[in-house]
Amino acid sequence: MKSLWKTFKQGIIYENPLLMLMIGLCSALAVTSSVSNGIGMGLAMTFVLLFSEIVISLFRKVIPNSARIPIFIIIIAAFTTMVDLVMKAYFPELSKSMGVFIPLIVVNCIIMGRVEAFASKQSFLPVVFDSLGMGLGYTWVLVAIAAFREILGNGTFAGIQVMPGNFQPILFFILPPGGFLVFGLLTSFNIWLKNRMAKSEKAKERA
Amino acid sequence: MKGIAKLGLVLAIFAAAACASLAVVYAITKPQIEAQDQIALTASLKEIFPEAVNFEDVTDKIASKDPNIKFLNAVLVKSENAPIGVAVKAAGPSYGGQATLLVGITLQRSIAGVRVLELKDTPGLGANANNPGYFVKKAEKVTFPGQFTGKYLTDAFAVKEDVIAITASTITSKSLTKIIKTAGDSAAEWLETVTADTSAETTGGK
Secondary structure, eight states: OHHHHHHHHIIIIITOTTTTSOOSHHHHHHHTTSHHHHHHHHHHHHHHHHHHHHHHHHTTTTSOGGGHHHHHHHHHHHHHHHHHHHHHHHOHHHHHHHGGGTGGGGGOHHHHHHIIIIITTSOHHHHHHHHHHHHHHHHHHHHHHHHHHHHHHHSEETTEEOSOTTOOOOHHHHSHHHHHHHHHHHHHHHHHHHHHHHHHHHHHHHO | OHHHHHHHHHHHHHHHHHHHHHHHHHHHHHHHHHHHHHHHHHHHHHHHOTTOOEEEEOGGGOOOSSTTOEEEEEEEEESSSSEEEEEEEEEEEETTEEEEEEEEEETTSBEEEEEEEEOOSOTTTGGGGGOTTOEEETTTTEETGGGGTTOBTTSOOOBTTTBOOBTTBHHHHHHHHHHHHHHHHHHHHHHHHHHHHHHHHHHHHO
16 A cells, blocks of 8 residues: 555656656646646546556556557547547537647657556556556646746636736746746756655654 | 467457447537537627527538638528628638637628637637637727627738737737638628629519
8 A cells, every 4th residue: 555655656746747757748838828728638638647557557468569559559549539529528618728739648758658667567556546646746737837827927817817907917927938937947846845855754764 | 470460450459449439439429519519609699690580501602712711601690580691600720720710791791700619729829819808909808809890891801900910829810810801701792692682672572
Protein backbone atom coordinates (compact mmCIF):
# COMPACT_ATOMS: atom_id res chain seq x y z
CA MET A 1 0.00 0.00 0.00
CA LYS A 2 2.85 2.33 0.89
CA SER A 3 4.52 1.82 -2.47
CA LEU A 4 1.22 2.51 -4.23
CA TRP A 5 0.91 5.78 -2.36
CA LYS A 6 4.46 6.59 -3.35
CA THR A 7 3.67 5.89 -7.00
CA PHE A 8 0.71 8.23 -6.72
CA LYS A 9 2.81 11.00 -5.15
CA GLN A 10 5.52 10.65 -7.79
CA GLY A 11 3.22 12.01 -10.47
CA ILE A 12 1.99 14.93 -8.42
CA ILE A 13 5.33 16.39 -7.28
CA TYR A 14 8.56 14.43 -7.75
CA GLU A 15 7.93 13.31 -11.30
CA ASN A 16 5.27 15.80 -12.24
CA PRO A 17 4.89 15.30 -16.00
CA LEU A 18 4.91 19.02 -16.74
CA LEU A 19 7.14 20.54 -14.10
CA MET A 20 9.74 17.79 -13.66
CA LEU A 21 9.63 15.53 -16.70
CA MET A 22 8.77 18.50 -18.94
CA ILE A 23 6.71 16.49 -21.39
CA GLY A 24 3.35 17.31 -22.93
CA LEU A 25 4.06 21.02 -22.76
CA CYS A 26 2.59 22.23 -26.04
CA SER A 27 -1.03 21.44 -25.26
CA ALA A 28 -0.51 22.50 -21.64
CA LEU A 29 0.60 25.98 -22.61
CA ALA A 30 -1.93 26.29 -25.42
CA VAL A 31 -5.14 25.60 -23.49
CA THR A 32 -4.29 27.34 -20.23
CA SER A 33 -5.69 30.72 -21.15
CA SER A 34 -8.78 30.04 -19.02
CA VAL A 35 -9.41 28.00 -15.89
CA SER A 36 -12.39 26.07 -17.25
CA ASN A 37 -10.26 24.95 -20.19
CA GLY A 38 -7.54 23.85 -17.80
CA ILE A 39 -9.95 21.73 -15.74
CA GLY A 40 -11.58 20.23 -18.83
CA MET A 41 -8.27 19.39 -20.47
CA GLY A 42 -6.90 17.94 -17.22
CA LEU A 43 -9.90 15.67 -16.72
CA ALA A 44 -9.97 14.55 -20.36
CA MET A 45 -6.29 13.76 -20.16
CA THR A 46 -6.65 11.87 -16.86
CA PHE A 47 -9.48 9.79 -18.32
CA VAL A 48 -7.50 8.80 -21.39
CA LEU A 49 -4.38 8.12 -19.32
CA LEU A 50 -6.27 5.97 -16.81
CA PHE A 51 -8.07 3.78 -19.32
CA SER A 52 -5.18 3.44 -21.76
CA GLU A 53 -2.85 2.41 -18.94
CA ILE A 54 -5.39 -0.08 -17.58
CA VAL A 55 -6.05 -1.71 -20.95
CA ILE A 56 -2.38 -1.86 -21.85
CA SER A 57 -1.43 -3.24 -18.46
CA LEU A 58 -4.11 -5.95 -18.68
CA PHE A 59 -3.01 -7.02 -22.16
CA ARG A 60 0.72 -6.45 -21.66
CA LYS A 61 1.48 -10.17 -22.00
CA VAL A 62 -0.28 -10.57 -25.35
CA ILE A 63 1.04 -7.39 -26.96
CA PRO A 64 4.04 -8.43 -29.07
CA ASN A 65 7.06 -6.30 -28.30
CA SER A 66 7.82 -5.37 -31.91
CA ALA A 67 4.27 -4.17 -32.62
CA ARG A 68 3.65 -2.44 -29.30
CA ILE A 69 3.82 1.19 -30.46
CA PRO A 70 1.05 0.91 -33.10
CA ILE A 71 -1.11 -1.03 -30.64
CA PHE A 72 -0.57 1.62 -27.95
CA ILE A 73 -1.54 4.31 -30.43
CA ILE A 74 -4.72 2.46 -31.43
CA ILE A 75 -5.76 2.11 -27.79
CA ILE A 76 -4.94 5.74 -26.91
CA ALA A 77 -6.68 7.03 -30.03
CA ALA A 78 -9.83 5.04 -29.26
CA PHE A 79 -10.14 6.51 -25.76
CA THR A 80 -9.32 10.01 -26.98
CA THR A 81 -12.04 9.83 -29.62
CA MET A 82 -14.50 8.64 -26.98
CA VAL A 83 -13.68 11.64 -24.78
CA ASP A 84 -14.07 13.94 -27.77
CA LEU A 85 -17.51 12.50 -28.67
CA VAL A 86 -18.78 12.56 -25.08
CA MET A 87 -17.62 16.14 -24.63
CA LYS A 88 -19.32 17.22 -27.85
CA ALA A 89 -22.54 15.55 -26.76
CA TYR A 90 -22.75 16.67 -23.14
CA PHE A 91 -20.42 19.67 -22.74
CA PRO A 92 -20.68 21.46 -26.10
CA GLU A 93 -19.39 24.75 -24.67
CA LEU A 94 -16.24 23.22 -23.26
CA SER A 95 -15.68 21.19 -26.39
CA LYS A 96 -15.95 24.32 -28.50
CA SER A 97 -13.48 26.30 -26.45
CA MET A 98 -10.85 23.56 -26.50
CA GLY A 99 -11.25 22.85 -30.18
CA VAL A 100 -8.48 20.79 -31.66
CA PHE A 101 -6.58 20.14 -28.43
CA ILE A 102 -8.84 17.30 -27.32
CA PRO A 103 -8.15 15.15 -30.42
CA LEU A 104 -4.49 16.05 -30.00
CA ILE A 105 -4.37 14.13 -26.69
CA VAL A 106 -3.57 11.13 -28.93
CA VAL A 107 -0.08 12.44 -29.57
CA ASN A 108 0.48 13.79 -26.07
CA CYS A 109 3.83 12.46 -24.96
CA ILE A 110 2.75 12.11 -21.31
CA ILE A 111 0.41 9.30 -22.27
CA MET A 112 2.83 7.65 -24.66
CA GLY A 113 5.61 8.02 -22.09
CA ARG A 114 3.69 6.53 -19.17
CA VAL A 115 2.29 3.72 -21.27
CA GLU A 116 5.71 2.76 -22.59
CA ALA A 117 7.66 3.27 -19.38
CA PHE A 118 5.15 2.12 -16.79
CA ALA A 119 1.91 0.46 -17.91
CA SER A 120 3.54 -2.02 -20.28
CA LYS A 121 5.56 -3.44 -17.39
CA GLN A 122 3.33 -3.17 -14.33
CA SER A 123 0.20 -4.88 -13.02
CA PHE A 124 -3.26 -3.42 -12.55
CA LEU A 125 -3.06 -1.65 -9.17
CA PRO A 126 0.20 0.29 -9.54
CA VAL A 127 -0.97 1.34 -13.00
CA VAL A 128 -4.19 2.83 -11.63
CA PHE A 129 -2.25 4.81 -9.03
CA ASP A 130 0.36 5.93 -11.52
CA SER A 131 -2.21 7.19 -14.03
CA LEU A 132 -4.25 8.98 -11.36
CA GLY A 133 -1.11 10.56 -9.93
CA MET A 134 0.15 11.66 -13.32
CA GLY A 135 -3.31 12.86 -14.36
CA LEU A 136 -3.76 14.84 -11.17
CA GLY A 137 -0.23 16.21 -11.45
CA TYR A 138 -1.03 17.38 -14.95
CA THR A 139 -4.39 18.82 -13.93
CA TRP A 140 -3.19 20.86 -10.96
CA VAL A 141 -0.41 22.43 -12.98
CA LEU A 142 -2.83 23.29 -15.80
CA VAL A 143 -5.28 24.86 -13.38
CA ALA A 144 -2.51 26.79 -11.62
CA ILE A 145 -1.08 28.18 -14.87
CA ALA A 146 -4.58 28.93 -16.16
CA ALA A 147 -5.63 30.72 -12.96
CA PHE A 148 -2.56 32.95 -13.09
CA ARG A 149 -2.99 33.73 -16.78
CA GLU A 150 -6.75 34.23 -16.68
CA ILE A 151 -6.74 36.52 -13.64
CA LEU A 152 -3.93 38.74 -14.89
CA GLY A 153 -4.64 38.49 -18.60
CA ASN A 154 -8.40 38.71 -18.60
CA GLY A 155 -9.39 39.81 -15.08
CA THR A 156 -11.60 36.76 -14.58
CA PHE A 157 -11.47 33.42 -12.79
CA ALA A 158 -13.38 30.59 -14.52
CA GLY A 159 -15.35 33.29 -16.36
CA ILE A 160 -16.29 35.27 -13.23
CA GLN A 161 -14.98 38.82 -12.97
CA VAL A 162 -12.61 38.95 -9.99
CA MET A 163 -10.49 42.01 -10.70
CA PRO A 164 -11.90 45.50 -10.11
CA GLY A 165 -13.59 47.08 -13.11
CA ASN A 166 -10.84 49.59 -13.82
CA PHE A 167 -8.21 46.82 -14.02
CA GLN A 168 -6.58 46.82 -17.44
CA PRO A 169 -6.00 43.14 -18.39
CA ILE A 170 -2.37 42.38 -19.18
CA LEU A 171 -2.67 40.79 -22.60
CA PHE A 172 0.88 39.44 -22.28
CA PHE A 173 -0.31 36.67 -19.97
CA ILE A 174 -2.89 35.35 -22.41
CA LEU A 175 -0.37 35.30 -25.25
CA PRO A 176 2.11 32.39 -25.52
CA PRO A 177 5.10 34.21 -23.92
CA GLY A 178 3.03 34.74 -20.77
CA GLY A 179 2.38 31.01 -20.68
CA PHE A 180 6.10 30.30 -20.74
CA LEU A 181 6.78 32.83 -17.99
CA VAL A 182 4.14 31.40 -15.67
CA PHE A 183 5.29 27.89 -16.47
CA GLY A 184 8.88 28.79 -15.59
CA LEU A 185 7.82 30.32 -12.28
CA LEU A 186 5.80 27.22 -11.40
CA THR A 187 8.73 24.97 -12.29
CA SER A 188 11.03 26.79 -9.92
CA PHE A 189 8.34 26.70 -7.24
CA ASN A 190 8.02 22.94 -7.65
CA ILE A 191 11.79 22.45 -7.40
CA TRP A 192 11.80 24.51 -4.19
CA LEU A 193 8.93 22.42 -2.84
CA LYS A 194 10.68 19.20 -3.75
CA ASN A 195 13.93 20.23 -2.06
CA ARG A 196 12.09 21.32 1.03
CA MET A 197 10.21 18.05 1.27
CA ALA A 198 13.40 16.06 0.76
CA LYS A 199 15.06 18.04 3.57
CA SER A 200 12.22 17.52 6.02
CA GLU A 201 12.20 13.80 5.22
CA LYS A 202 15.92 13.62 5.90
CA ALA A 203 15.42 15.43 9.18
CA LYS A 204 12.76 12.90 10.11
CA GLU A 205 15.09 10.02 9.37
CA ARG A 206 17.79 11.50 11.58
CA ALA A 207 15.39 12.06 14.43
CA MET B 1 7.27 -14.40 -42.56
CA LYS B 2 5.18 -16.24 -40.00
CA GLY B 3 6.21 -13.75 -37.35
CA ILE B 4 4.99 -10.84 -39.45
CA ALA B 5 1.64 -12.52 -40.09
CA LYS B 6 1.18 -13.03 -36.37
CA LEU B 7 2.04 -9.41 -35.63
CA GLY B 8 -0.43 -8.28 -38.25
CA LEU B 9 -3.12 -10.49 -36.79
CA VAL B 10 -2.62 -9.19 -33.25
CA LEU B 11 -2.64 -5.63 -34.54
CA ALA B 12 -5.82 -6.31 -36.51
CA ILE B 13 -7.55 -7.76 -33.45
CA PHE B 14 -6.71 -4.70 -31.37
CA ALA B 15 -7.83 -2.38 -34.16
CA ALA B 16 -11.10 -4.26 -34.58
CA ALA B 17 -11.82 -4.15 -30.85
CA ALA B 18 -11.07 -0.42 -30.76
CA CYS B 19 -13.36 0.17 -33.76
CA ALA B 20 -16.19 -1.80 -32.21
CA SER B 21 -16.04 0.10 -28.92
CA LEU B 22 -15.81 3.41 -30.76
CA ALA B 23 -18.84 2.49 -32.86
CA VAL B 24 -20.83 1.90 -29.67
CA VAL B 25 -19.84 5.25 -28.16
CA TYR B 26 -20.51 6.99 -31.46
CA ALA B 27 -23.98 5.46 -31.73
CA ILE B 28 -24.82 6.56 -28.17
CA THR B 29 -23.56 10.13 -28.52
CA LYS B 30 -24.68 10.82 -32.09
CA PRO B 31 -28.33 11.78 -31.42
CA GLN B 32 -27.19 13.94 -28.51
CA ILE B 33 -24.57 15.75 -30.63
CA GLU B 34 -27.10 16.34 -33.41
CA ALA B 35 -29.66 17.62 -30.92
CA GLN B 36 -27.07 20.03 -29.49
CA ASP B 37 -26.24 21.31 -32.98
CA GLN B 38 -29.91 21.78 -33.77
CA ILE B 39 -30.58 23.62 -30.51
CA ALA B 40 -27.60 25.88 -31.14
CA LEU B 41 -28.75 26.55 -34.71
CA THR B 42 -32.36 27.48 -33.90
CA ALA B 43 -31.24 29.53 -30.91
CA SER B 44 -28.85 31.49 -33.11
CA LEU B 45 -31.50 31.94 -35.80
CA LYS B 46 -33.92 33.34 -33.24
CA GLU B 47 -31.24 35.66 -31.91
CA ILE B 48 -30.50 37.03 -35.36
CA PHE B 49 -34.16 37.32 -36.38
CA PRO B 50 -36.17 37.82 -33.18
CA GLU B 51 -39.49 37.94 -35.06
CA ALA B 52 -38.82 34.72 -36.95
CA VAL B 53 -41.60 32.13 -36.88
CA ASN B 54 -41.12 29.85 -39.86
CA PHE B 55 -38.02 28.56 -41.54
CA GLU B 56 -37.93 27.28 -45.10
CA ASP B 57 -34.99 25.24 -46.28
CA VAL B 58 -33.39 26.77 -49.36
CA THR B 59 -30.00 25.08 -49.16
CA ASP B 60 -30.04 23.99 -52.83
CA LYS B 61 -30.82 27.43 -54.15
CA ILE B 62 -27.87 29.41 -52.83
CA ALA B 63 -24.39 28.53 -54.09
CA SER B 64 -21.04 29.74 -52.86
CA LYS B 65 -18.82 31.59 -55.31
CA ASP B 66 -15.63 30.80 -53.43
CA PRO B 67 -14.39 27.18 -53.81
CA ASN B 68 -12.91 27.28 -50.29
CA ILE B 69 -16.12 28.35 -48.63
CA LYS B 70 -19.01 25.92 -48.46
CA PHE B 71 -22.62 26.64 -47.59
CA LEU B 72 -23.82 23.83 -45.35
CA ASN B 73 -27.30 25.08 -44.90
CA ALA B 74 -29.48 27.97 -45.93
CA VAL B 75 -32.91 28.90 -44.66
CA LEU B 76 -35.41 31.51 -45.71
CA VAL B 77 -36.61 33.11 -42.49
CA LYS B 78 -40.24 34.20 -42.37
CA SER B 79 -42.37 36.03 -39.90
CA GLU B 80 -46.07 35.01 -39.83
CA ASN B 81 -46.38 35.18 -43.60
CA ALA B 82 -43.74 37.35 -45.26
CA PRO B 83 -40.05 36.54 -45.69
CA ILE B 84 -37.79 38.70 -43.53
CA GLY B 85 -34.37 37.44 -44.49
CA VAL B 86 -32.04 34.58 -45.24
CA ALA B 87 -29.66 32.77 -42.94
CA VAL B 88 -26.69 30.90 -44.37
CA LYS B 89 -24.59 28.42 -42.43
CA ALA B 90 -21.23 28.78 -44.11
CA ALA B 91 -17.94 27.01 -43.45
CA GLY B 92 -14.52 28.11 -44.58
CA PRO B 93 -10.87 27.87 -43.63
CA SER B 94 -9.54 29.89 -40.74
CA TYR B 95 -6.32 29.87 -38.71
CA GLY B 96 -6.93 26.64 -36.81
CA GLY B 97 -8.97 24.71 -39.36
CA GLN B 98 -12.53 24.98 -40.53
CA ALA B 99 -14.75 27.68 -39.07
CA THR B 100 -18.55 27.59 -39.31
CA LEU B 101 -20.59 30.75 -39.15
CA LEU B 102 -24.25 31.54 -39.31
CA VAL B 103 -24.84 34.70 -41.30
CA GLY B 104 -28.22 36.41 -41.39
CA ILE B 105 -29.06 38.75 -44.27
CA THR B 106 -32.05 41.09 -44.33
CA LEU B 107 -34.18 41.96 -47.34
CA GLN B 108 -32.41 45.34 -47.40
CA ARG B 109 -29.11 43.60 -48.21
CA SER B 110 -27.59 44.29 -44.84
CA ILE B 111 -26.21 41.82 -42.31
CA ALA B 112 -28.87 40.98 -39.73
CA GLY B 113 -26.36 39.25 -37.50
CA VAL B 114 -23.47 36.81 -37.38
CA ARG B 115 -23.01 33.90 -35.00
CA VAL B 116 -19.91 31.75 -34.69
CA LEU B 117 -21.01 28.12 -34.54
CA GLU B 118 -17.68 26.35 -34.78
CA LEU B 119 -14.19 27.76 -34.48
CA LYS B 120 -10.98 25.88 -33.76
CA ASP B 121 -8.63 28.85 -33.55
CA THR B 122 -6.21 29.50 -30.71
CA PRO B 123 -7.94 29.77 -27.34
CA GLY B 124 -7.44 33.26 -25.95
CA LEU B 125 -6.63 34.73 -29.37
CA GLY B 126 -8.57 33.78 -32.50
CA ALA B 127 -11.17 31.99 -30.40
CA ASN B 128 -12.10 35.41 -29.02
CA ALA B 129 -14.27 35.76 -32.12
CA ASN B 130 -16.62 33.46 -30.26
CA ASN B 131 -16.16 34.99 -26.81
CA PRO B 132 -19.21 37.00 -25.73
CA GLY B 133 -16.98 38.88 -23.26
CA TYR B 134 -14.43 40.02 -25.84
CA PHE B 135 -15.22 43.39 -27.36
CA VAL B 136 -13.59 45.01 -30.39
CA LYS B 137 -15.25 48.26 -29.37
CA LYS B 138 -14.94 48.23 -25.59
CA ALA B 139 -17.04 51.31 -24.89
CA GLU B 140 -20.07 50.10 -26.86
CA LYS B 141 -19.57 46.42 -25.93
CA VAL B 142 -19.52 45.32 -29.55
CA THR B 143 -18.11 41.82 -30.14
CA PHE B 144 -16.21 40.81 -33.26
CA PRO B 145 -19.20 39.15 -34.98
CA GLY B 146 -21.43 41.84 -33.47
CA GLN B 147 -19.77 44.62 -35.44
CA PHE B 148 -21.24 43.24 -38.68
CA THR B 149 -24.82 43.69 -37.56
CA GLY B 150 -26.49 46.30 -39.72
CA LYS B 151 -23.55 46.51 -42.10
CA TYR B 152 -24.52 46.84 -45.77
CA LEU B 153 -23.10 44.37 -48.27
CA THR B 154 -22.06 47.26 -50.49
CA ASP B 155 -19.38 48.09 -47.88
CA ALA B 156 -15.77 47.07 -48.41
CA PHE B 157 -15.54 44.40 -45.66
CA ALA B 158 -11.80 45.07 -45.38
CA VAL B 159 -10.12 44.13 -42.10
CA LYS B 160 -8.44 47.07 -40.36
CA GLU B 161 -10.45 49.49 -42.52
CA ASP B 162 -14.17 49.06 -41.98
CA VAL B 163 -13.83 45.82 -39.98
CA ILE B 164 -12.06 45.90 -36.61
CA ALA B 165 -9.69 42.97 -36.18
CA ILE B 166 -9.30 40.82 -33.09
CA THR B 167 -6.06 41.70 -31.28
CA ALA B 168 -3.16 39.54 -32.47
CA SER B 169 -5.46 37.47 -34.71
CA THR B 170 -5.42 39.02 -38.15
CA ILE B 171 -5.77 35.69 -39.93
CA THR B 172 -8.89 34.75 -37.97
CA SER B 173 -10.37 38.20 -38.51
CA LYS B 174 -9.73 38.12 -42.25
CA SER B 175 -10.97 34.56 -42.76
CA LEU B 176 -14.19 35.13 -40.84
CA THR B 177 -14.84 38.41 -42.64
CA LYS B 178 -14.38 36.64 -45.97
CA ILE B 179 -16.85 33.91 -45.02
CA ILE B 180 -19.40 36.52 -43.95
CA LYS B 181 -18.95 38.55 -47.15
CA THR B 182 -19.20 35.48 -49.41
CA ALA B 183 -22.31 34.18 -47.68
CA GLY B 184 -23.86 37.64 -47.63
CA ASP B 185 -23.25 38.33 -51.32
CA SER B 186 -24.70 35.02 -52.51
CA ALA B 187 -27.70 35.29 -50.22
CA ALA B 188 -28.43 38.86 -51.25
CA GLU B 189 -28.20 37.92 -54.90
CA TRP B 190 -30.65 35.08 -54.40
CA LEU B 191 -32.96 37.28 -52.34
CA GLU B 192 -33.10 39.71 -55.25
CA THR B 193 -34.45 37.03 -57.60
CA VAL B 194 -37.03 35.98 -55.03
CA THR B 195 -38.26 39.46 -54.21
CA ALA B 196 -38.30 40.28 -57.93
CA ASP B 197 -40.52 37.24 -58.43
CA THR B 198 -42.96 38.17 -55.72
CA SER B 199 -43.18 41.78 -56.87
CA ALA B 200 -43.80 40.52 -60.41
CA GLU B 201 -46.57 38.36 -59.03
CA THR B 202 -48.20 41.24 -57.24
CA THR B 203 -48.07 43.48 -60.28
CA GLY B 204 -49.45 40.58 -62.31
CA GLY B 205 -52.28 40.30 -59.78
CA LYS B 206 -53.27 43.89 -60.28
